[in-house]
Each structure stands twice: as structure tokens, then as C-alpha cells.
Amino acid sequence: MMRTRPLKVALLGCGVVGSEVARIMTTHADDLAARIGAPVELAGVAVRRPDRVREGIDQALVTTDATALVKRGDIDVVVEVIGGIEPARTLITTAFEHGASVVSANKALLAQDGAALHAVAEEHDKDLYYEAAVAGAIPLIRPLRESLAGDKINRVMGIVNGTTNFILDKMDSTGAGYQEALDEATALGYAEADPTADVEGFDAAAKAAILAGIAFHTRVRLDDVYREGMTEVTAADFASAKEMGCTIKLLAICERAEDGASVTARVHPAMIPLSHPLASVRGAYNAVFVESDAAGQLMFYGPGAGGSPTASAVLGDLVAVCRNRLSGATGPGESAYAALTVSPMGDVVTRYHISLDVADKPGVLAQVATVFAEHGVSIDTVRQSGKDGEASLVVVTHRASDAALTGTVEALRKLDTVRGVASIMRVEGE
Amino acid sequence: MMRTRPLKVALLGCGVVGSEVARIMTTHADDLAARIGAPVELAGVAVRRPDRVREGIDQALVTTDATALVKRGDIDVVVEVIGGIEPARTLITTAFEHGASVVSANKALLAQDGAALHAVAEEHDKDLYYEAAVAGAIPLIRPLRESLAGDKINRVMGIVNGTTNFILDKMDSTGAGYQEALDEATALGYAEADPTADVEGFDAAAKAAILAGIAFHTRVRLDDVYREGMTEVTAADFASAKEMGCTIKLLAICERAEDGASVTARVHPAMIPLSHPLASVRGAYNAVFVESDAAGQLMFYGPGAGGSPTASAVLGDLVAVCRNRLSGATGPGESAYAALTVSPMGDVVTRYHISLDVADKPGVLAQVATVFAEHGVSIDTVRQSGKDGEASLVVVTHRASDAALTGTVEALRKLDTVRGVASIMRVEGE
Numbered sequence: 047m048m049r050t051r052p053l054k055v056a057l058l059g060c061g062v063v064g065s066e067v068a069r070i071m072t073t074h075a076d077d078l079a080a081r082i083g084a085p086v087e088l089a090g091v092a093v094r095r096p097d098r099v100r101e102g103i104d105q106a107l108v109t110t111d112a113t114a115l116v117k118r119g120d121i122d123v124v125v126e127v128i129g130g131i132e133p134a135r136t137l138i139t140t141a142f143e144h145g146a147s148v149v150s151a152n153k154a155l156l157a158q159d160g161a162a163l164h165a166v167a168e169e170h171d172k173d174l175y176y177e178a179a180v181a182g183a184i185p186l187i188r189p190l191r192e193s194l195a196g197d198k199i200n201r202v203m204g205i206v207n208g209t210t211n212f213i214l215d216k217m218d219s220t221g222a223g224y225q226e227a228l229d230e231a232t233a234l235g236y237a238e239a240d241p242t243a244d245v246e247g248f249d250a251a252a253k254a255a256i257l258a259g260i261a262f263h264t265r266v267r268l269d270d271v272y273r274e275g276m277t278e279v280t281a282a283d284f285a286s287a288k289e290m291g292c293t294i295k296l297l298a299i300c301e302r303a304e305d306g307a308s309v310t311a312r313v314h315p316a317m318i319p320l321s322h323p324l325a326s327v328r329g330a331y332n333a334v335f336v337e338s339d340a341a342g343q344l345m346f347y348g349p350g351a352g353g354s355p356t357a358s359a360v361l362g363d364l365v366a367v368c369r370n371r372l373s374g375a376t377g378p379g380e381s382a383y384a385a386l387t388v389s390p391m392g393d394v395v396t397r398y399h400i401s402l403d404v405a406d407k408p409g410v411l412a413q414v415a416t417v418f419a420e421h422g423v424s425i426d427t428v429r430q431s432g433k434d435g436e437a438s439l440v441v442v443t444h445r446a447s448d449a450a451l452t453g454t455v456e457a458l459r460k461l462d463t464v465r466g467v468a469s470i471m472r473v474e475g476e
Numbered sequence: 477m478m479r480t481r482p483l484k485v486a487l488l489g490c491g492v493v494g495s496e497v498a499r500i501m502t503t504h505a506d507d508l509a510a511r512i513g514a515p516v517e518l519a520g521v522a523v524r525r526p527d528r529v530r531e532g533i534d535q536a537l538v539t540t541d542a543t544a545l546v547k548r549g550d551i552d553v554v555v556e557v558i559g560g561i562e563p564a565r566t567l568i569t570t571a572f573e574h575g576a577s578v579v580s581a582n583k584a585l586l587a588q589d590g591a592a593l594h595a596v597a598e599e600h601d602k603d604l605y606y607e608a609a610v611a612g613a614i615p616l617i618r619p620l621r622e623s624l625a626g627d628k629i630n631r632v633m634g635i636v637n638g639t640t641n642f643i644l645d646k647m648d649s650t651g652a653g654y655q656e657a658l659d660e661a662t663a664l665g666y667a668e669a670d671p672t673a674d675v676e677g678f679d680a681a682a683k684a685a686i687l688a689g690i691a692f693h694t695r696v697r698l699d700d701v702y703r704e705g706m707t708e709v710t711a712a713d714f715a716s717a718k719e720m721g722c723t724i725k726l727l728a729i730c731e732r733a734e735d736g737a738s739v740t741a742r743v744h745p746a747m748i749p750l751s752h753p754l755a756s757v758r759g760a761y762n763a764v765f766v767e768s769d770a771a772g773q774l775m776f777y778g779p780g781a782g783g784s785p786t787a788s789a790v791l792g793d794l795v796a797v798c799r800n801r802l803s804g805a806t807g808p809g810e811s812a813y814a815a816l817t818v819s820p821m822g823d824v825v826t827r828y829h830i831s832l833d834v835a836d837k838p839g840v841l842a843q844v845a846t847v848f849a850e851h852g853v854s855i856d857t858v859r860q861s862g863k864d865g866e867a868s869l870v871v872v873t874h875r876a877s878d879a880a881l882t883g884t885v886e887a888l889r890k891l892d893t894v895r896g897v898a899s900i901m902r903v904e905g906e
Contacts, residue, residue: 070626070770080693080813081625177623183771185615185623193607193615195511196500196791263510323777326756340500340788341613341778347753348774358770361626375805383510 053082053368054089056121056146058112058137059128060100063151063178064091066357067125067364068103078361082368090115116141123367125360126150127178135159142170147371149363151178151356157252157268160259164380173376175363180253181206181332183355184348185362190260190336191378197338199261202300203474204334205327206253208350209244210276210296212236212330214315218293223281236330246275247313250298257334258300258311263384266300266311272391274314283315283469286401286440290473292317293325297474301394308387310394317399318475325475335475392449397426397476399442401468402458406437410463414439417461421454422446436465442473483512483798484519486551486576488542488567489558490530493581493608494521496787497555497794498533508791512798516553520545546571553797555790556580557608565589572600577801579793581608581786587682587698590689594810603806605793610683611636611762613785614778615792620690620766621808627768629691632730633904634764635757636683638780639674640706640726642666642760644745648723653711666760676705677743680728687764688730688741693814696730696741702821704744713745713899716831716870720903722747723755727904731824738817740824747829748905755905765905822879827856827906829872831898832888836867840893844869847891851884852876866895872903 055071057064071078071088079085091103092112100108109115116124116137124141126148128134134155138148148167150156156163156179167174177187181204190199205211209231216227228245231237243249251273258266276296287294295318300311318325323345327333332350337343349355370377404410411430418425424444431438443451451470458464485501487494501508501518509515521533522542530538539545546554546567554571556578558564564585568578578597580586586593586609597604607617611634620629635641639661646657658675661667673679681703688696706726717724725748730741748755753775757763762780767773779785800807834840841860848855854874861868873881881900888894 066770074626074628077628077693077814078626081808081811184774185619188618188623189615192796193618193792194788195795196504196508196793197788198504198507263507323756326753338788340496340784340791342782342785344614344776344778346774346776349772352772354770355772358624358627358768361770362623363626365625366622369808370805373803373805375800375803378511378799381511384507 052085052087053122053371054087054120055364056089056115056124057091058124058126060091060093060103061127062353063356063360064127065100066353067127067360070357070361072102078365081365083372084368086364086368089121090118112137113140116146117144119144121146122371123364124148125364126152127360128152129154131155131158135163138163139166142166142172145170147173147367149360149367150174150176151360152176153179153249153252153256157255160256161265161380161382168379171376173367173370174379175367175377177363178356178359180256181334182348182350182352183358184332184334184346184350186334186346187260189346190257194336194338194341197340199336199338200302201337202257202261202334203324204298205295205324205332206298206334206350207244207250207296208330208332209237209241210250211327211332213245214276214279214294214296215328217279217281218284221281221284224277224279245277247273247296250296250313254298254300254311254313257298258309259382261300262302262309262386263381264309264386264388265382266309266388270311270388272312272314276315279315280469283471286399287317290317290399290442292319292473294471295324299474303389303393308389308393310389310391312391312394314472316472316474322475392447392452394448395445397443397445397473398451399440399471399473400455402439402441403465403468404437404439405463405465406432406435407463410437411439413461413463414441414458417457418443418454421450421457423450423454438468482515482517483552483801484517484550485794486519486545486554487521488554488556490521490523490533491557492783493786493790494557495530496783497557497790500787500791502532508795511795513802514798516794516798519551520548542567543570546576547574549574551576552801553794554578555794556582557790558582559584561585561588565593568593569596572596572602575600577603577797579790579797580604580606581790582606583609583679583682583686587685590686591695591810591812598809601806603797603800604809605797605807607793608786608789610686611764611776612778612780612782613788614762614764614776614780616764616776617690619776620687624766624768624771627770629766629768630732631767632687632691632764633754634728635725635754635762636728636764636780637674637680637726638760638762639667639671640680641757641762643675644706644709644724644726645758647709647711648714651711651714654707654709675707677703677726680726680743684728684730684741684743687728688739689812691730692732692739692816693811694739694816694818695812696739696818700741700818702742702744706745709745710899713901716829717747720747720829720872722749722903724901725754729904733819733823738819738823740819740821742821742824744902746902746904752905822877822882824878825875827873827875827903828881829870829901829903830885832869832871833895833898834867834869835893835895836862836865837893840867841869843891843893844871844888847887848873848884851880851887853880853884868898
């Protein structure tokens, strides 16, 4: 029952991901047609630099006028792999207005304007799919949105940025400092010349916003996500982590509060036990751990970036959207009915590992312990070590709110006997 | 835009899984309605023992006449969690004929009669979903069938039976023998009184047939799956594995041959390196490793059985099928267009670890090595150890076909100097 009129696809962007999408559409045309139930045809490719040679792409399809391409009116699916906010946002909106469905890999745009884009898609009864926007090739959006649609998700905790995982893994395995590990990541092509988006957690925060929104059926804005980068993680932190039987990962954590009525989303470095499945995620790989009421603990693991893996996710969406086109249906759109409160970082409850430089004299521990107690932060373990009149105190707390911990640290800094707070690291996954 | 007329669900079977499905449908009715776009109503529950008290289920819904329930004509979705071939097969077929879509958790039935059931579903333009049939709560069918629909899957290798993984993990971590570990699994409720389906690999073989069919877009019959249980794995095998830096897992392996034109599916115990992600899957957990052209290496991990996890998968399917009902569409059906050759076990190419008991005299190694060479099986390493006139030889081969290895072993058994073949174990995941 194969339809012979092909579905027409417009490709916006032909970089690392776009060229791979175009290549697979050509080399695997028969497979795609069989799986969709109709052939798919690359109807146009919008690029910025038309003179660049793109192997395997008919030069006649290449245009610099992306707007005209999405306005053609005969396009079934627009694949947006430009990235960034504009012109991607306007092009996607225009695509919906002119009858196309959209597959996007654009995490920044989806995190910032997902709700508005979903609204336009719904208004025009079109699909907006974006599996590739989070964790590259790893099927994650679809499992969260569809496979777990009958379950209650309580936590999504993941390594969703390959660059920072490469750097942290390197620091862990070689004892290197942050800069040295970053330099190696840059030399190997894992980090960009300007690594800010990765190492400061912006990339992971965008993904956290998207994941939290889907997991909790609640709109979570990028501004709702607490973000802390990993540039201040030191070799000493890794040494402390090892003593705890832990390693350090940059985690995106989306959690439902214990009362069930509010949620939080955050990105920061954290210690996790070596026995936790996320601890053994090496190199530039990504992995996301999901906890739900009925399913229990699930983990999804794979390459989180790269041209081919991202193209795999884009093409999976393309097949789904094309099938929907043929059946006249649309897939699941935005689901934000739960509209839970998104709480600020101060409400997050977790454990903390705090290293203090203190004066090496009697009574310091008592002073420090009193400050913790006054702020309602219960201490699990303390380790003291002295060196030449100076001493260090390592305190690991029981679960406490971020607000209580922040208050504790402010008060500690005011103690004469506390020379400095060397590091504060959250402890997750226990 | 909530529709007010509810979608009607008939539940066939109310055991561990069914009662959990009914419970969640009741306690999470509002969430399910919001996610589907219409309320869902439990319209009937078919059971064998109607007098058994089922907490939270209206006794008026309970019937022993499953056939009458699926024939009612007003049922939108039949959820089949009876298991086994009959009466499940006839009930599912009857459900399609009377206008219902079907969600099933029945691996045995799907493995044996999946093609025929898909054909009936398609004839009546209805959905047949069965995420719960493989690896419990782990989203696997949907990712393979939808997320990777634009990719080319080359290998699916997984731990898909929790009982056997619990036993093997116990043997690995405690040095226990098979019987001792099985007894503990039975005492803890991980193994059934008659553990045959698990320990002889029948359960895993059914899942392998389902996974291979979906991954390769090819019908793979249960008879096409090579099956070897794990009852003969010994503590000595684990000791050998440890020396190789490996552990032993019961694996379901579905592979595309290197020429791309044929596939194989098999279940057997195998050594895998400790560095492989599947090696660290503990207890009764399941995990499936997928390799594809574009996505690369993915892994899906979670609880492979149990009432709640299986119910999570069933309810995810229920939401999807209900959405399809509302939009008048159906999801992806059977995809067997590729119709690749399913090759027999003899064509499988892998590595082998062989322990031989041999006479402790000069020339034995030369004889043994000659037999391997004559059969075209290349030796990677050999280790000899002597003890009181007896000696053992441990041979690890390079990649060779199962047929070549079988020929080699037959010839080895005929050598006077070979007293016995203590064990043959495949080595995977390198």
C-alpha cells in the first residue's frame, strides 16, 4: 500500500548534522520509504554559504533563502538543524503557518520558546518533534513522553553534556586539573574554542528545562533552572570524592518534591557514589537516570552529540512525523496540564560535602558544629586534619535544604576561626 | 478540548500485573485523562477465580466470561495480561474482530504468533502494542520501532531475563554453584517453583525473536532462535571468566551478518569483559545494548519484570493506543519488509573459550593446535597447566563460525590425548 507521491522535506542547515541527515535520506531512501509507507524526497536545503561543496547533495536543491523554502507550501516536513534562537524560531513558525510539520534539534530554542512553538504547531494541527535536542541519539523524549505516559516520574537525573563529562572523566582518571583536561578536550575536538556554553552549564540547563517540562507535564522555563558550571571543580575535589567512594559529574537534576506538588530543575557538579550507574559513564557519553512510581529506576545511555548520532534522532522523528502526515494525525503535543509550582533552588533538599580551612586550635569543631545546628543542618560525618597551625575540616551533612545550607555557609564565613570555605559540593544519587 | 465520553478498557487477567494496571487506572485517572485527552474507564475485568477479593476493583466489573467481554462491541482497548498461548490468542483475535485495539504483555504469544496477530490487527485497522512483553518497564520496543526508525540497527544484545541474571550475579559475587544460587533465587521469589522457562532460556528466546523481528524489519520465528540454557555454568567457568577479565551473563543476541543480508538470533551464556556496560548489570535487572550505524552504541537499563514495572509499560501503551483511537489513526504495525534471511547458528561468528582436560605428555598441544588449524579456527591464546599426570588446556580463539568451532570440538573429542571437553563458552562484547 505504498503511496507514490513523495513526502517533501526541507532541510534548514547543512552542517555536521544536516549533511548527515541528507546523506542518510539518500543512501537509505528505500528503507525510509518502507518504514514510512511513502517515499521521502529532499526538496530543498537552506544554507548560509551556497558555494561550499556538499558531497551527495544536488546543487539545484541548495538555496540561501530559507524563508522562501519554508513558505513554498508543498513542504511536508521542515527539519531545522541551524541551532540558535533566530532565524530558527521565525522559520519554524513560518513553516507551521505554511502547512509543514517540524523536526528540530534545537535545545536552546526549545528550552526558551518551546511553549510558544508548541502553541503554533497545535494551532495549525502540525507536529513539533525534537528528540535530537536532548542527549543526541539517546531515545529520551519519546520514552519520557510516550513510554512512561501511564506512570508518574519523580526524578530525571542525567549527564547530558558530553564535553563536560569528558573533562571530568579525564580529571578523575588522570588526576589532571580543570585547565589541563579542558585543553585536551579542545585539542581532541570535544570542546569548542569558546567552551562557555558547555562548562558553565548553559547547554545542560536548556536540556534540563526540556526534560523537566516533559517529565512533570509542567512548563519549566530556562530561568527556572538553577545553573552552576564546573570550572571550579579541582583535583582536590576529586580526591575528596574518592575518599567518599564517589566521583564527580556535572548533573542535570529534575525532581518532584516529596509533597508531590512542586518540582525543581538544576544543573551543577555533584559527587555521586561509584556504585551509581551514572558514575561509570565515561568520556563524552551521556546517560540519563529516570525514577518513576511504577517503573522504578531506568537508565538510558549513549552518545550525546556528534553528526551521526544526532542525525539518527532527527531521522527517527522524521519517520514518525511522516507517518503522522500520512494518517492525518498528529503525535503528542505539549503536555503542561499538571502546572506544578517550579520551586527555587533554596527549596532543593540534598546532602553536602563541605571543606573548611580552619584555625588549628581547641574548640573550632564545637563552634562549627554549633553553626550547622543553628541552621537546622544535621551533620553526618566530620573529618579533621591538621597541618602546621592550619587545619581542615571536612563536613558531610544529612539531607538539608539549599537555603539552610547557604545560611550555614554564610555564618561559617563570619567565624574568626574559619579561614575559608575551600569547597562545597552536593552529594547525589544515594 | 477534553472529550467526555470515556474510552472503555477491558482487562483480561487480574494477577500481579493486571491488578496493578487496574489500581493505577483508578488512582491516576485524572492524569491518564489529561494525557490521553479523554477519560478512560475500566469496563470489565475477566478472571478465572471470580471469588478472589481484588482490592479497589468494583466486583460488578468482574466476569469469568472473557469471550463475552471482548465481544461486547463497546470496548476501545483490550489489555491482555493472561499470558500463555490460549485462550490469549483467540481473545486477542476476537477483540480485533469486535473493534478493539489491544495492549499485551504476552511475550510467548507475540514470539510465536506475532505476525498472524499483526495481520488481524491490520485487517481491522487496529493497534497491537506490547512494550511490556520485552524487558518489563524498560522502554525498548518503542525506541527500536520508532526512535531508531531512521537508522540501521546492526546488533541488539541484552540481559532480558531477571531470574537468570540474579542467579549468575550471585554465582559471580559469592562463588556459589548453580544449584545453590538457584535455591536462593527461589527462596527470594526471583525464580518460580519450576524455573525451566527461565534457566533453559525459553523466556529469553521469545524476547530475542520479538527484538530481532523489530530491529531487522524481518520475521524471526521462535524456531529461528538458537537457545542454550545456563544450568551447566559452573563456579569453574566463573573462575575462568575472571582470569579473562570477564564475567558470565545469559545473553540474547540478535545480529546482522557482516554482509548485511542475513541475521541471526540466539540465547546462551557468554563471557563478556568487565568493562562492558552489560557486565555491571546486577541482580534481577535487565539491560539491552543496541548498536546501529548512525546512533552508535545505546543502552537501556531497568527492572525487567514485576507487577508495577510491567504495569508501567502496559499503561504507556494504553495511553498511546487511546490517543490513536481519538485521532482515528493507528501506530506503526508489523514492519517485515526487509525479509532478510535468518541464518542458523552454524553461521554465527564469535570467539570461544574452551577448557580441555588432556594427558600431561609432550606433543599434546601440537596435536590440539593442529585440529584447530585444520578447521580454520585461529587460536588467540593457550594456557596449559599440569596436575598429577593430568593437565588442562585453556584455548581462546579468534573469531570463527559456530560450525567451524563445532567441527573442531568433535575432532578434539576423538583425540586419545583429550580426556574431555570441560567447557565451551562464547566470548562476546569485545
